[in-house]
Amino acid sequence: MIGRRALLLGVGAVVASPHRLGASAPARDELDLVLNGAWRQGGYALGRTEPGALIFVDGEALSNASADGLFVVGFDRDAPAGVEIAVRSGDRTTRRVLDIAPHDFPSTRVDGLPPATVEPSDPALLARIQQEVAVKTEAFASDADADDFRDGFIWPLEAFRISSEWGAQRVLNGTPARPHYGVDLAAPAGTPIRAPADGRVIFVRPDMHFEGGLTLIDHGQGLISAYLHQSQQDVASGQTVRRGDPLGRVGMTGRATGPHLCWRLKWRNRNLDPSLLIGAHAP
Structure with missing residues (x-):
């Protein structure tokens, strides 16, 4: 850790x-x-x-x-x-x-995933995935008139091991996949997850096909952080959170082979590395 x-x-x-x-x-x-x-x-x-x-x-x-x-x-x-x-x-x-400096992103291999989470083919499952994409797209379009990013972030876990770096090119069950747009923080199941900055909870769902327990927070001006694979969620949509407030618990729901938190960040449909905002401060 x-x-x-x-x-x-x-x-x-x-x-x-x-x-x-x-x-x-x-x-x-x-x-x-x-x-x-x-x-x-x-x-x-x-x-x-x-x-x-x-x-x-x-x-x-x-x-x-x-x-x-x-x-x-x-x-x-x-x-x-x-x-x-x-x-x-x-x-x-x-x-x-x-x-803008270029970055050399690593390549990572993940094996042992259920085939339906890598190459889904069942029509009912594909329809479910399409519906989930639609609700996520709507949530990521949130645009709170706030600047809760002004004092940067803290880590959402107190102790962890980074098991996959942000931006890594993924190979899932031997099949090349999209880059990994999250930082995977490995920690025991049940580890508390805390809000890294102030914000408003805009999405909470426990059973997403890929993400499992998923929570989204709007930190203002379209900067949205995401918390995947949770085993427990302790907030509700519309709730205001402060830095350090409990969000939920680490799990391995959705597409996961072990307990971890996948932490993501988006701004205006651009994928960002949330760890780079650790300790940041607006000028």
Whole structure:
């Protein structure tokens, strides 16, 4: 087992100044913009700008800064080498292009899974999976007007072993599969799971085909964390949780070969590594 303070390799923090090189102040048509975070594939940027400013990523309007001017942007596993973040308020706009570091993702093999959880073929099961995809898609579209990500995350377990790294290319029962968009935290069945940050519970279901006991939390602006394979769930949809509050218990429900928590994070349909937000703080 390892403690929650470990495993922070690869997390960096960089500040982007709102000033042009060699200038003492932003131009009149620019907004203040300060950024920090982990600028790598699967990482994120936390920003501070004018309250309510519209946030663009590569030209697409995706969010608004909070009442305190805070916002979050996520970089997918396969994010390109450069990502432009722009903030706009009225006729004033500021743009920054961030260099996104590539990451060498490992490959992992998992054998002994029930065939129906790897290559389902039964029509009734396929219909169930399709229905579950629909309800998950609706939940992941949640967009709470909050900035509960502002103080970063803590680990959702007190002690654990990482049994599969985030972003690993998966081979399931010998069949190549999608990358693993979660961090697997192996721990004994029944280990308490706690909320890594404040947020609002938006989805609780105990019997998902792949995920088993699944809970989703909206931390604001579309940043949604997920907790899979739970044997017990101690929260209800619509409930507000604070950092450290109990969410449930580690289990091995759904597609799992042993007790563990699969911890996931999404922002605007981009898959992020939740562990990179451990200890983060908005600028």
